[in-house]
Amino acid sequence: MNITEFDTIAAISTPPGEGAIGIVRLSGEDAIAIADSIYKSGSKRLEIVPSHTLHYGHIVNPKTEEVIDEVMVTVMRAPKTFTREDVVEINCHGGIISVNRLLQTVLQNGARMAEPGEFTKRAFLNGRIDLSQAEAVMDLIRAKTDKAMDVALSQLDGDLSNLIRNIRQIILNTLAEVEVNIDYPEYDDVEEVTTRLLKEKTVEVKGHVEQLLRTAQQGKILRDGLETAIIGRPNVGKSSLLNRLIREEKAIVTEIAGTTRDTIEEYVNVNGVPLKLIDTAGIRETDDIVERIGVERSRKALLDADLILLLINQSESLNDEDKVLLDATQMMNRIILLNKSDLETRLSLEELAEWSSEDKIIQTSMLTQSGLDQLETQIAALFFSGETGERDATYISNVRHIALLHDTVEALDEVLTGIESGMPVDLVQIDFTRAWELLGEITGDTVQDELLTQLFSQFCLGK
Structure with a gap:
């Protein structure tokens, strides 16, 4: 472990921009001393105040005696903190200038700028x-719906960790019993008994892992x-559909064909499911260079999509462009939307059935907003x-976890x-041990330093 991992670190923990408050967080063995060196509040010293208490005062540049800001300072002593180190959070007035001036003062008086995710990394390492x-x-930070937040909270509370550790314990207990049977055989048929035990436990463990993968x-x-x-x-x-789903006039709507020249992306919560909506340019042959680029991007979005919402104008007959799509x-x-249901129907449903006999078809009108509830x-x-999952289910949502499973x-x-082909038990158990190690990579029990660096570099500063 690099010696800098024990430095006292600091970073802004609130989003940039104007707000009621901004927070600068410090963590490390010198966090309280550094904060104390720039904090003024009569005779009160932060180094002697009780843990988990909040104190009013001012941050002052110790060299110039210039007042930086009026603040509230929270002192939290190890080990009952997020990082299990001494932590200080300085609440100042929100705003880009005030928060940055406070951070610079902290850095000039002994703290080091935290790397992305370093507070959380320390919580893990400690x-x-x-x-x-x-x-x-x-x-949890990136959750876009209540259900996504619930899944993240469940994982943060250790629900997934407990499941993985229970599965690993089954493997570990089995490996120990196999070793005992091999080293201290009591019966002549020890090989058969050990093989049967290993097969039984492998099937059991595989069932648990596959159950997790079913939620992936x-x-x-x-x-x-x-x-x-x-x-x-x-x-x-x-x-118009994009605008109705996001409940905002995000996309320009006109009666002129080809108005949308590029893809427009927006997130929306639909019955607890986060949708990344992509409004595409109309797919057609065109001589307009800009529109042609938009059409190509539409085709790419089509290939990458998990779900297609295909709109067809039911006030007109199917044409060649509809049939191509x-x-x-x-x-x-895909879900087929027969749009403009407020107009007279000219579309032949018999002809449409030749292309979509098994698809869900919904009649909609962007003008009257009919059919949107049915679509959601x-x-x-x-x-x-029909629902966003079971209420108490433990979901696997992380791509790294899915790959490891x-x-x-x-x-x-x-x-x-190996068991079916008659391989010796001591060779077969190598793969059983590998399964134990792979599961350990999910919780970090068997993880490498390079992976830790890569994972935590994806975090935001201050977290």
């Missing part, structure tokens, strides 16, 4: 949280959002069986294959 809980901190799709959607492309020929109502999205998760319900039904299943499959 045993306050494990790695999956540390990653949940960032998921929903968990990843809750964490990252559902890539949802709104497509259709020009002037069919795509931008129906054909291109036939094997994708259908989106939730497609990915969460898949690797664990592969290692367990190798164990079963």
Whole structure:
């Protein structure tokens, strides 16, 4: 561990911009002493105040006696802090200048600028949280819906960690029993008994891991959002749909075909499901260079999408552009919206059925906003069986965790294959041990320093 990991660190912990307050956080063995050196409040010294108390005063430049700001200072002593180090939080007036002046004063008097995620990294290194809980901190910050926040809070509370540790304990107990049977055989059929035990426990562990993986799709959607492309020929109502779902006039809407020249992205909460809505340019052949670029981006968005909302104008007959889009999205998760239901219907449903016999079709009107409630319900039904998951389920939402669980299943499959092919138990248990190590990478029990550096570098400053 680098010696700088024991330095006292400081960073701004509130978002940039104007606000009621701004907070500068310090953590480390000199945090209280550094804060005390720039804090003035009569005869009160921060070094002698009780832990977890709040104090009024001023931050003063000790060299010039210049008052930096009027503040409230919170003193929290180790180990009952987030980092398990002494922590000081200085609350000053919100604003870019005031908060930065305070931070500079702190840095000039002994603290070092924290690296991204370094407060959370210290919490992990000092045993306050494990790695999956540390990653949940960032998921909590980035949560876009109540359900996504609940999933992150569950992981932060240790629900996933406890599940993983219980599974690892089953593996560890089994490995210990296998070793005892090999080293101290009591029966002539010890090889058969040991193999049977190893197979039974491998099947049990694999079942637990696969149960976690069954939540991966929903968990990843809750964490990252559902890539949802709104497509259709020009002037069919795509931008109007975006505006209705986000409840804001974000996209320009006119009767002129080709108004949308580029993709527009917005997040929206639909029945607890975070959608990353992508309003695309109408897909058609065009000589307009700018519009052509927009069409190409629309085609790319179509390929990358988890869900397609395909709009068709039911006040007109299907044309070649509609048929191209129906054909291109036939094997994708899609919902077909027959838009402009407030107008006279000229679309042949029999002809449409040739392209969409198994699709969910919803009639909508952006003018009257009819059909939107039905659309939101259908989106939730497609990915969460009508609800946003079970209330008490532990979801796997982190891509790293999902990959490690898949690797664990592969290692367990190798164990079963080795047993079926008659390999010696001492060789088979190598893959069983590998499964134990892979699961340990989720919680950080068997993680490498390089991975820690990479993971925490993705955090924001001050966290």
